[in-house]
Amino acid sequence: MPVRADELPEAAVPSPPPGLVTVGRFDQRPGYSVNRPGGADSWLFTWTTGGAGLLTQGATWTRSGAGDLVVLGPGVPHRYAVAPGAPRWMFWWVHCQARPAWTDRLRPHLLGDRLHAVTPVPAGVRDRLEQAFGRMLADARWTGEGAPPDTESAEQAGSAESGGGPVAVAHGTAARELALCSLESIVLLTTATATASVTVGGEADRPGVDARIRRAEARIAADPGAPHTVATLAAGVSLSPSRFAHLFTQQLGRSPMRTLLDARLLHAARLLEATDLPVERIAVAAGFTSPFHFSRVFRQRYGAPPGAYRAGLRR
Incomplete structure (x- = not known):
């Protein structure tokens, strides 16, 4: 039966088992x-x-x-x-x-x-x-x-x-x-x-996304641990940093650095799930120079520090 808000207003609804x-x-x-x-x-x-x-x-x-x-x-x-x-x-x-x-x-x-x-x-x-x-x-x-x-x-x-x-x-x-x-x-x-048109985070529908912005986004996703900056990403697609940052944020609904942080946290979570690497090494592999900063932002995103996140998965 479908779950209705008038029955469980904001209760946690379990998802089906992953193997099914x-x-x-x-x-x-x-x-x-x-x-x-x-x-x-x-x-x-x-x-x-x-x-x-x-x-x-x-x-x-x-x-x-x-x-x-x-x-x-x-x-x-x-x-x-x-x-x-x-x-x-x-x-x-x-x-x-x-x-x-x-x-x-x-x-x-x-x-x-x-x-x-x-x-x-x-x-x-x-x-x-x-x-x-x-x-x-x-x-x-x-x-x-x-x-x-x-x-x-x-x-x-x-x-x-x-x-x-x-x-x-x-x-x-x-x-x-x-x-x-x-x-x-x-x-x-x-x-x-499908065409690239979407409503996200309050942005209006977009007619399309510049191919240069897509290339930069793909570069982030392919290697989130690399020392990317707005300047290096812009240079990779032959745009000035200011023009690149403006286009990226306008067309994707989030800044280049926010996108990079999201990709790094996702990469770190996958490493925690699939490897036994120490947390400090995972932080470096995901592109974080400060283990303290990594632990803080990871906890903000996933609700637990890296070590506890891994332990919860193992349990």
Whole structure:
């Protein structure tokens, strides 16, 4: 059943276990919200088909309208709800572990704090996406015996009168892989056809992002531990530092140094998760010259100092 704000106003809502593929379609009215102060253990994919939603992850937020795919990575506090002023929010959602190749396709759409907004998807592609989500919901129900169920339409998956749609959990290996294949087609279609236009952190819709700014952003993401400065990043794309900083902030909704800090903290978190390197070495590898500063900003972002963050993951 969908979680409603009038039942659990700001309570923490647990996410599905990370090893499962869980898919559903909701049609929610104002007052609906989900709050996870600890984030989720899995990735969350949302695709809006009507109305609007407001999704917040860490310090980054975006408004999602019809045709927008918004993806929230794991491990960052998040909250999502019907957007203020919207009469409803109709959306498909999927909790799962993302395939490695998907993160490469989503990276150009990263806004910060593991929040990706792939928007807007052309109207001509949306029918095919609707079919892919319906197929995913049907495949998730397959037990492995007989033929998989027929693809479910949006009408079958839920209605406004019911206040939400059914949820399917793909338990079997075949059902899980079929569902993930449908989701992979969704990621491919949206990232291949979407244009760079997004609403983030209060910024208005943007007609596009300068290729030089995208190159600088990709350079930060590829090597966050490097000694980047506004001057070196600007020189790399043949812009003056002042012009570069202005364009970067205007088009991406955050400053170059804020983007660099976000990338370094994310890199540090991944090192803490995947390695046994001492915290001091991770700080250096992530580009922090002061262990004290690293510990302070890491705690501000993830709610615990680096050592405690790692210990919590191990537990």
